[in-house]
Amino acid sequence: MRLAVWTCVGRRRHGLLYRSDQVHSWTLVTSQALDTAWKIARGSVTLAVAFLVAALCYVRRMHSYLGRRLKWWIGYLQRKFKRNLSVEAEVDLLSYSAREWKGETPRAKLMRKAYEELFWRHHIKCVRQVKRDNYDALRSVLFQIFSQGLSFPSWMKERDIVKLPEKLLFSQGCNWIQQYSFGPEKYTGSNVFGKLRKCVELLKTQWTEFSGIKDYHKRGSMCNILFSDAILEYKLYEALKFIMLYQVTEAYEQMKTQKVIPSLFRLLFSRETSSDPLSFMMNHLNSVGDTCGLEQIDMFILGHSLEIKIKVFRLFKFNSRDFEVCYPDLPFREWPEISLLTENDRHYHIPVF
Secondary structure, eight states: OHHHHHHHHHHHHHHHHHHHHHHHHHHHHHHHHHHHHHHHHHHHHHHHHHHHHHHHHHHHHHHHHHHHHHHHHHHHHHHHHSOOOSEEEEEEHHHHHHHHSOSSOHHHHHHHHHHHHHHHTSOOOEEEEEOOSTTHHHHHHHHHHHHHTOOOOHHHHTSOGGGHHHHHHHTTOOGGGGGOOBTTBOOOSTTHHHHHHHHHHHHHHHHHHHHTOOOHHHHHHHHHHHTTOHHHHHHHHHHHHHHHHHHHHHHHHHHHTTOOOOHHHHHHHTSGGGSSHHHHHHHTGGGBTTTBOOOHHHHHHHHHHHTOEEEEEEGGGTTSTTSEEEESOOTTSOOOEEEEEESSSSSEEEEEO
């Protein structure tokens, strides 16, 4: 009987052990399956994260590239269609001074004080910046003549200025005018008369139109259109240069016949480099617009030729008698007055009162 009992107990233990092993086996298989599944899932997640990071980097680079291209195209279109004004809009005088002359150097302090003098004593509130090139003195003067609607000089009303180039050649025998140079364009030859005639004709047409407009704002709008067309501008400046040359030639012919001429022309002819109209043209006028601008003696001639007083505030001469000069200095002449300002006698801007 004991044997039967022990046999039964042994069978039960064996069954329990078998079941325990079976459970352990299933647990191991399940654990291995879960471990394998986790490894696969983790690899997939890692791959997905890597792919997402790569995609984000690509999108970021593409966004940066498209942003640069868009910025370039916007700038290109703005440059293409925006008016390139050679005379900019009005800006506050003191703000311009503070922006342009920062720091505590002696020159910066001098310039800021000079601008403050213009603001408080001369009641100049704004300034119009003028394109910096070798025409800017002519540009500054002509812009004000047109924007103010000034009329022709008296001597221009008495003769047809369009015929002046031929007059110099046929009436006064100035065949040397074929060596006239149109600023950067190194052009000489028989066709110079035709080119000069077109320039002078354009000046006459534009001046007549502007002087006939009574509305100030309309003149301003037309100036913005005209002074954004470089080709037309340069023709007008060459016409002004020729007008100066014509006046110099007239004064020289009068001097040869012992007639009284303005002292500024005697000063001009006393120089070795401008002893006659030809040398004045070759050594000075032909370079204007190309390698240099107008000199002080040229400013006198320009003012006399156009019958205007050109008042110039020379800021670098602040606190000296040469701070404010007038070209020409003829107080007895009732000529209209325009104003310029310069920081170096080379480049000019337009003050606004």
